[in-house]
Amino acid sequence: MEKELEYWLKLSEIENLKTTIKIDLLTALGGARNVFNADKEILLRFGLSQQNYTDLYSDELSQNVSNIIELCAKKNITILTISHEEYPEMLKYITDPPLVLYVRGSIPKSNAVAIVGSRKASGYGIETAFKMASDLAFSGMVIVSGMARGIDTAAHSGALDAGGKTVAVLGCGVDIIYPPENKNIMERIIKTGAVISEYPPGSPPSTIHFPCRNRIISGMSLGTLVVEAGLKSGSLITANCALEQGRDVFAIPGNINNYNSIGTNRLIKDGAKIVLNSDDILEEFNFGIVPLEKKKRGGGRKRRIEFEDKEKRVITALRIEDLYDEELSEKTNIHLVDLFEILLNLELKGIVKKSISGKYMYIA
Numbered sequence: 001m002e003k004e005l006e007y008w009l010k011l012s013e014i015e016n017l018k019t020t021i022k023i024d025l026l027t028a029l030g031g032a033r034n035v036f037n038a039d040k041e042i043l044l045r046f047g048l049s050q051q052n053y054t055d056l057y058s059d060e061l062s063q064n065v066s067n068i069i070e071l072c073a074k075k076n077i078t079i080l081t082i083s084h085e086e087y088p089e090m091l092k093y094i095t096d097p098p099l100v101l102y103v104r105g106s107i108p109k110s111n112a113v114a115i116v117g118s119r120k121a122s123g124y125g126i127e128t129a130f131k132m133a134s135d136l137a138f139s140g141m142v143i144v145s146g147m148a149r150g151i152d153t154a155a156h157s158g159a160l161d162a163g164g165k166t167v168a169v170l171g172c173g174v175d176i177i178y179p180p181e182n183k184n185i186m187e188r189i190i191k192t193g194a195v196i197s198e199y200p201p202g203s204p205p206s207t208i209h210f211p212c213r214n215r216i217i218s219g220m221s222l223g224t225l226v227v228e229a230g231l232k233s234g235s236l237i238t239a240n241c242a243l244e245q246g247r248d249v250f251a252i253p254g255n256i257n258n259y260n261s262i263g264t265n266r267l268i269k270d271g272a273k274i275v276l277n278s279d280d281i282l283e284e285f286n287f288g289i290v291p292l293e294k295k296k297r298g299g300g301r302k303r304r305i306e307f308e309d310k311e312k313r314v315i316t317a318l319r320i321e322d323l324y325d326e327e328l329s330e331k332t333n334i335h336l337v338d339l340f341e342i343l344l345n346l347e348l349k350g351i352v353k354k355s356i357s358g359k360y361m362y363i364a
Contacts, residue, residue, distance in 0.1 A: 007032035008081045009065040012099040013200075014052055019096040021047040026099075032081075068200045075175050077201055078103040088112075094219040094245050098198035104174045105194035108165040112142040113281060114217045114242070116235040117151025117227035118260045123354025125151055125228035125260060126347045128252055130158035132225065135278035137164025142193070144169065144221050146213065147186065149179055151227045151235070156185055157348045165193040169216045171209035173201040181341070214238040215245075222285055223248030225275060229263030236263050239272070248284055250275045310334055310342055318352055318362035328360060 011022055011032055025035045025046050035043070036056070043053055055061055072079055080087045080101045088107055091097050115133050117125055133143045133155040143159035145152040147168035159166035168189050170178065174197045177183045189195055198216065199209060214237045218224045224242040226249070229235045239249050251272040254261025268274050275281060307315065313332040317323060325343070329336050343360060346352045353363050 004031075004033055005069065005079060005081070006062075006065050007036045008100060009068060009079070010056060010061055011035060013061060013064060013068075014055055017048065017052050019099070022099055023097070026082075031083075071175075071201045072102065075201060076104070077174055080107075088220045090221070091216065091219045094215060096215065097219065098216065101196050101198060102174050102201060103194050103196045105190035105192075107167060107194045107196065108142045110140060110142045110165065111285070112144045112167070112221045114144045114221040114224040114238065115151070115155035115227060116145055116214075116217065116224060116238045117155075117229055117264075118233055118235065119148050119150040119152075120260070121150035121154065121228050122258065122260055123347055123352075123360070124254070125252075126154045126344070127350070127353045129154035129227045130161070130348055130350065132227070132252075132275070132278055132281075133158030133166075134162040134164075136281065137162040137166070139278060139282060140164075141282075142167060144217050146170070146210075146217055147178075147182055147189075147195070149181075153182060153185065153344075154348055155227075156189060160185070160188050160192070161348075167193050167220065168195045169213050169220070170195060170197040171199070171213045172205040173197060173199055173203040175201040176204065178205045210234060211237050215241040218242035218247055219245055221247065223250055223281065225250040225252070225281065226264050226267055226272070227252045228254060228260040229267075230259050231262050231266075233260075233263050236267070239267060248273065250281055250284070310338070311346060314339070314342055314346065315351060315362060318360055322355065322357075322359040322361040324359050 026032060029035050029038055040053060080103055082092060082097055082099055086107060087101060113136055115129055117129060129151045137143055137159035143155055143166040145155040145168060147156060147170060156166045156168060166189055172178050174195050177186055186195060211234065214234065218238050218241040224238055224247065226235050226239050242249050249267060249272040251264040251267040252275055253268060254264055256265060273284060314328065317328055317331045325336065325339060329339050343352065352360050354360050
């Protein structure tokens with residue numbers, strides 16, 4: 001079995017060879033072992049170049065694969081091939097599925113929806129992503145996103161807050177925490193869901209990797225919800241991937257004068273379904289779900305949230321009046337760098353939000 005895994009990894013690691021060619025080889029020859037043992041003429045006929053063929057049988061590739069297997073065993077990383085029963089079912093049917101996934105945690109089997117958006121999200125965007133993810137997770141949906149700053153982080157946080165499950169798809173190895181400030185949320189995701197990547201452990205974040213991983217985010221999901229997106233946002237790539245994969249695309253409407261709403265509003269103009277609440281998504285999937293009773297979580301009691309000293313100072317100041325970040329920094333005597341992190345945490349908890357004017361306000 002371990003030898004079979006080596007064959008899968010070798011084929012997966014061959015560069016400059018389209019995934020579609022690899023899939024065709026696996027389908028026609030009946031598995032990775034048979035591909036590796038096939039005659040050279042057959043492999044070249046399927047589309048391998050002479051360099052691909054040389055690389056496939058090179059000592060360098062063999063050593064690289066051995067290192068990957070050893071590192072995964074050491075770091076408790078699961079390797080799933082596309083033939084494995086734990087591999088996400090919907091992902092198998094996209095045009096270019098990853099042959100191999102590296103996984104920390106356990107990929108949930110439930111139906112999934114992707115939530116993506118701008119890294120430089122507004123308070124409105126963060127609040128909306130958090131609430132949508134929370135409501136959908138509470139309804140039993142798995143939330144898939146990319147663990148990037150902004151909307152992605154809010155989506156994962158919302159799912160976890162609801163006691164639901166979420167999957168983060170990374171553009172680097174699953175042993176690398178990126179962005180670094182998401183260490184805690186990454187650990188929380190792994191406990192009940194999964195952090196996955198098509199890139200081996202040790203692979204650093206790369207601008208090339210992120211657009212590629214977007215097809216996995218949409219490919220795992222029944223549909224993709226874009227919360228905020230500028231004209232050149234990576235989340236629009238995810239939406240395009242969803243369309244190419246025959247999946248639903250949803251969008252949150254936004255202020256027409258806000259740059260981060262240009263992409264979402266244009267998606268709606270081009271035919272994406274406008275979303276005002278989680279029911280708009282659940283109804284589209286047509287699971288026969290009766291609209292959920294708006295029940296209070298935790299047995300009807302209001303959840304008690306513990307705050308740190310600096311958080312308390314921020315809340316106290318905002319209870320008195322709405323403030324810009326610099327005004328808030330001056331009143332609380334908290335450095336701006338630290339204040340931004342505190343404000344993000346409070347936004348994710350649904351305690352404060354940033355208004356259209358740019359001021360922060362207390363909303364709990």
